[in-house]
Amino acid sequence: GLLAAICYVHGLPGAHALVMFAAARLTGWLAHALEQQALGTLIRPRARYTGLAPGR
Numbered sequence: 852g853l854l855a856a857i858c859y860v861h862g863l864p865g866a867h868a869l870v871m872f873a874a875a876r877l878t879g880w881l882a883h884a885l886e887q888q889a890l891g892t893l894i895r896p897r898a899r900y901t902g903l904a905p906g907r
Contacts, residue, residue, distance in 0.1 A: 854871055857871070
């Protein structure tokens with residue numbers, strides 16, 4: 852995908868794509884944790900499932 856293409860263009864080994872993915876994901880998790888800590892509550896998604904009930 853895109854990370855592999857970035858590694859290729861910049862001459863990085865393919866394994867660096869995994870490192871870049873993990874660093875980006877970790878940054879997002881930390882940002883959410885800091886936001887939740889500042890708010891003093893867990894942030895929950897507001898989406899509601901509107902499809903059929905399971906098993907139907």
